Amino acid sequence: MSMFQFPSDFKWGTATASYQIEGGYNTDGRGMSIWDTFSRKPGNVFRGDTGDVACDSYYRYQEDIALLKELGVTTYRFSVSWSRIFPNGTGEVNQKGLDYYHRLVDGLIENGIEPFCTLYHWDLPQALEDKGGWNNRETIDAYVCYAKTMFREFDGKISSWITLNEPWCASYLSNYLGIHAPGNKNLQLATNIAHHMLVAHGRTVKEYRDSGYRGEIGIAPNMTWAIPYTSSPEDKAACLRNIAWTGDWFTDPIYFKKYPRNLLDWFEKEGVKVPVEEGDMDVISQPIDFLGINYYAASVNRFNEGAGLLQSEEVDMGFERTDIGWPIEAKGLYESLHYLKEKYGDIAVYITENGACINDEPVNGRVYDERRANYIKQHLIQIHRSIADGINVKGYMAWSLLDNFEWAEGYSKRFGLVFVNFRTLERTKKDSFYYYQRIAKNGWFESTE
Structure with missing residues (x-):
């Protein structure tokens, strides 16, 4: 039997996103987002599902906070719906939207749970999309205004911020592959959007610094780890392109003030260039406090x-x-973390998402999802290995607290520690909830394998 003890200050948490859990899409002045629009178009989302109700967390947030407290986590990563704060993306602030997040944050703090806030988890206000979305540099200004509002409003309450969640998904998956909102299929457009999002990130980090807020701020790309099938240069180069597209493309500009050469050359063969304006790279390369890593496979x-x-x-x-359908290969997380340290040095890292889609249903009121618990264990062992190697991993956030709206998959895929009946909205704690609860409360676990 092996025991895995984590540092006493290691943050144990779980994560969600606004459009995936909140519902209340037309409540209290919230404006439409690109996901409201995209999910209403036939063929975009499995079975025509939408996030109109989702987990109904806009109304059931107190029940969800109680679940978090019972789970024993010390931090909760959630995202803010931009269109709840600015229904038109810019202009007048919607106070009722702010009030909702104050109630949520206050409830977390009262229960000893640190709020960890993501400013952008893909739900761009539709009013901004109508003006060109992230392809229009005016959206950068609108985002910075929104971020400034959140920093000012929650100063003293929220001290951990993520600017962008998985910017590859919001740019290339959404605007080149067309799988997510708004559903475009243009490589140059997606590249423009990726760059503009990074400029927005950098300006926001600078604003946070210049305003003297006390806390930490970073970004959370999704780490795609690819292992070469053979030792041939061609296989190795193909894997490095995979890794670079979702990760290095967004982190090299921050740490090195330039885009990765291998992908720049690759994209130029396609006639695609990054729309860099004077001063952009200086803005993007603002120092960040941590790198969030979303790792699944x-x-x-x-x-x-x-x-x-x-x-x-x-x-x-x-x-x-x-x-x-995603392969389970936990060692890839260990290798990813080493890759990041070798490339960027001794940076602070949070595992901001990690979890498994396991579609087990309740049997006599209980959800026997042993495969999810095993997945969590396997990945935590690799994190423990990484910490033992001197990598500065500061916390782990399981995806997700609740079964929720899984984007283009609708409600057909379940990642939650808590089962949600999407007809009655009843919550049922899964076996994995209790497994993770023991780890979060103890700070260690054992494995007999």
Whole structure:
């Protein structure tokens, strides 16, 4: 039997996102977002599901706080719906929207849970999309105004901030592959959007610093780890392109003030260039306090000329897979963390998302989701290894507290520690809830494997 003890100041948490859990889409002055629009178009979301009600957390937030307290976590990562604060993206502040988040944050603090706030988790106000969205540099100004409002309003209450969640998803997945809102399919457009989002990030970090707020601020890209199928230079290069596209493309500009050369050259072959204006890279490269890492899976890849934009083909190695089809390869998290340290130095890291889609249903009122508990254990062991190697991992946030609206998959995929009946909205704690509860409360766990 092996015991894994974590540092006493390690933050144990869980995470959600506004559009995925809140519901109340037209309540108390909230404006429409691109996800409200996208989910209403037939064919975009499985079964035509929308986030209109979701988990109804806009009304049931106190019940969810009680679950967090019972879970024993010390931090809760949530995101703010921009269109609750500015229904039109800019202009007059919607006080009722602010009041909701004050109630949520106050409730967390009263229960000994640190709020960890994500400013942007993909739900751009539709009014801004109508003016060109992130392709329009005016959206950068609107975002910075929104961020300034949140910093000022929650000064003294929230001391941990994430500017952008998974910017690759909000740019390339959404505007090149067209799978997420707003559903465009244009590589140059997606590249413009990725750059503008980074400029917005940098300006926001600078605003936070210049205003003298006490706390920490960072960004949370999704880490795509790819392992070469062979030792050939072509397979290695294909995997590095995979890793760079979701990660380095967004972190190199912050740490090195430049985009990764391998992808710049690759995109230029497609006639795509980054729309860098004078001063942009200085803005983007503002120092951050931490890097958030969203990690779910690793893949084994090889070079294939016919395998899409990056010519990188995933090889089915027979790994166990979650119910969304993602391979379970926890060692990829360990390797990812080492990659980041070797590249960027001794940076502080939070695992801001990590979890498994396991679609187990209640049986006699109980959800036996042992596979999810095993997934959590496997990944925490790799985090423990990384800390033992001297990597500065400060916390872990399980995705997700609740089963929720899983974007284009609608309500068909379940990632929660808590089962949600989307007809009655009743919450049922899964076996994985109790497994993670023991770890969060004790700060250690044992494994017999």
